[in-house]
Amino acid sequence: MDSLTQAALGGALGGAVLGGRLGRGAVLGGAVLATLPDLDVLIDYGDAVANFSEHRGFSHSLLVLAPLATLLAWGLSRWKPAPGFGRWWAFTTLVLLTHPLLDAFTTYGTQLWWPVGPPVALNSVFIIDPLYTLPLLIAVIIALIRPPALTVLSVGLGLSSAYLAWSLVAQQWMTQRVQDTLAERGLEAVPLMVQPMPFSTFLWRATALTPDQRLEIVTGVFDGDRPPHVEAFPRSPELETEAARLADGRRLAWFTRGFLDYRRDGDRLVVTDVRLGVPGAHPFQFVIAHQGLDGWQPLTSSRLPRPMVNQDAWPALWRRTFALAPVLCLRSLTVGDSVAAC
Structure with a gap:
């Protein structure tokens, strides 16, 4: 805290x-x-x-x-x-x-x-x-x-x-709701993390990992019977494999229990802790390797600057917390009237 x-x-x-x-x-x-x-x-x-x-x-x-x-x-x-x-x-x-x-x-x-x-x-x-x-x-x-x-x-x-x-108690309540949603997709056994969105325990975010996708699910205490909104983000299993060959990659996987995103930024390998923050505004992003003639070579790790959060995100978060808007789009941190808005 x-x-x-x-x-x-x-x-x-x-x-x-x-x-x-x-x-x-x-x-x-x-x-x-x-x-x-x-x-x-x-x-x-x-x-x-x-x-x-x-x-x-x-x-x-x-x-x-x-x-x-x-x-x-x-x-x-x-x-x-x-x-x-x-x-x-x-x-x-x-x-x-x-x-x-x-x-x-x-x-x-x-x-x-x-x-x-x-x-x-x-x-x-x-x-x-x-x-x-x-x-x-x-x-x-x-x-x-x-x-x-x-x-x-x-x-x-x-x-x-x-x-x-x-x-x-709220976490278990939301977890059951999310597990039901995942079961409808045949994803009962995937790694899952359920945590509150910023500043309260009334709105929750669940992250589920499949081999090729990361599913982000938002649901709240005040949602009633409204089904949770699911957004899919692509994963890069080939970069995950490369990172696992590096000491920093293994250290991050251990510390985060594997809830990481991997991307290529030019010739740099960037690893992001997707547990903290929200998509588009994850504060912990690390450069751990660069690509040379012999493949990925380890670097002395550095942290990328914290992404700027859209200032409209905080009113959007407030509205979604109290179910004043049905959908919170995590990609843009904006609210909408339907899933199609995302």
Whole structure:
């Protein structure tokens, strides 16, 4: 999740655990400590693919953060014994470990078990979701103004936790709807990822991979009996095969579980993470090879500039979220009255 959300969650937890003893200091301390895992963005791992796939790595590992939380609790209890080691341990453990656990609900991928496990991505909340953040943020602001506000913090934490639970329920609801649509096409066993569109859990995007096509499906909570809209995008299996021969290609496939697009840009091989963003506005596109006389040769990977999003896309997204327009065309990020508009 975004840094503001992580700080709000950490502040709310810090205040709930130690606010009765430390007041505002517990809220502020929790907010600061909660941002610690994201400092890994300051590390340069050598190239664009490494920076992309190592983010949310060791600094988000429960195997690293759990002992770190215990060490910090010991140090804090030596500095200020009054709350006791147990309270300090609850403070540091809850604040630090909830950071990667919350990130795991998003699509990017969080290496909870680094260095022994693959990334975890539940795909049930967008990286910025005001409906999750606002209860926490309001509770933290109140606790800073009128500490300790323990009841308010508990309510904020309860509402945000309930929203996470709702996101999983909504995801399963939308997944069933999408699977029914795919079954009608004889595609019951294809790789499938279902995730919310930006800023809420009311509109969802499903991505299904066939050998030669990527199907993008948009459906929403307010759609009623309206069938999901399906758009097909061509895939390049020959370029995927070439990328699999390269270390960066294999790394990206591992990190994204294969939800990638491959294209040729002149003599460059470009690999795009199709999980993040939307078609036409995927933010993570990497140049990993160039074509020479002996075929594709690896390059030190670089990231292409983030595509500009059509400014009309945000009103279109709002209208489609609340079923005010029946179809959202992902190719153009515009709405229409029928599938023919796409």
